[in-house]
Amino acid sequence: MLNFYSIYLEDAVNEIAKLPGIGRRTALRLALFVAKNEEEEVVRLSEALLKLKTHLTTCQHCFNLSDDINCHICDNPKRDKNTVCVVQDIRDVMAIENTNQYKGVYHVLGGVISPIDGIGPKQLKLAELFQRIEEEDIKELILALPATVEGDTTNFYIHKNVKEKVPVITLLSRGVGVGEELEYTDEITLGRSLLTRIEFERTYGKVED
């Protein structure tokens, strides 16, 4: 246990150390940086945190993060509202958006079914997803959940509930990562990647003679 002999330093270290993944030594390093930093900078950090908490909300439609009632994706008339990509977390929305490959909309579950962590369907935005499926004209549901047991469980649960109502349900393809060496790919991924092999031209496009 570290002794600080400064109530201000001790308070700041205690508060910073509550952040996830920040231990007390890192908290001390950050607090000392803050103590030595320009006052203007510290005010900016402090206010940014408060504003983030008070202003940021979630989209009432897809549960993505939003500064408004609806997020910029739901509000964008150019997005394809008939395609809905189901993800675990808002960070996955960011990751997919950054690929620039997706023009549909999202539904953020807020997690995956995980009995061991006490997370059942009711803790997730699944009722809201099923309601969207009743009310909207969804032609394709893309299940982009993690490739884990919990992700699989959630995939099956969703599929069972909506398979009669959505024309196409797809999954992200699983396989050898682009740029990855086969010898470093785990055997389950490699095996599955072999079973779900796809035609040459679907990967490389039509090759002229």
Next chain:
Amino acid sequence: MLNFYSIYLEDAVNEIAKLPGIGRRTALRLALFVAKNEEEEVVRLSEALLKLKTHLTTCQHCFNLSDDINCHICDNPKRDKNTVCVVQDIRDVMAIENTNQYKGVYHVLGGVISPIDGIGPKQLKLAELFQRIEEEDIKELILALPATVEGDTTNFYIHKNVKEKVPVITLLSRGVGVGEELEYTDEITLGRSLLTRIEFERTYGKVED
């Protein structure tokens, strides 16, 4: 480059990512935690950072961190004012205090001489140290600077300037760490540790027959 689509989230990530050792992905993780956290907690963090900046100062005597003009160590009548331990940084004060082995006072240089980083004697609290030596009755100066080339340079610089004025100048002993296996000790440390070997009874105390 991540897209956020929320000015509040983007601002918070930008500010958090200015902290040392915090990249943009970690900043995002922390910002999302803050966004989901209780408002009361966020207010407490935000205020602790501001108060730390506005209230924490450095001791005018030894340059340790302090909530007051003089730090709790300089102010403590039980501390031995004739023994001064010279350290690089306030974190070293904390580390030494936590050993509960030291009853003297400190002098925090704020760094070590490092021409490659543009740090010369004038950037450090060396003039203040030499003035303390002129004005106070210092009987022992302990040089507890890092065991690096820069630490050695600073040790030599201080020694040259004060050797006529301080009766005893000592260094932290260097050697095999307590609990460390010899085979994992680097050869320079091990070699030096052999050259500076000390008498059995200085380590273990007097052993009765």
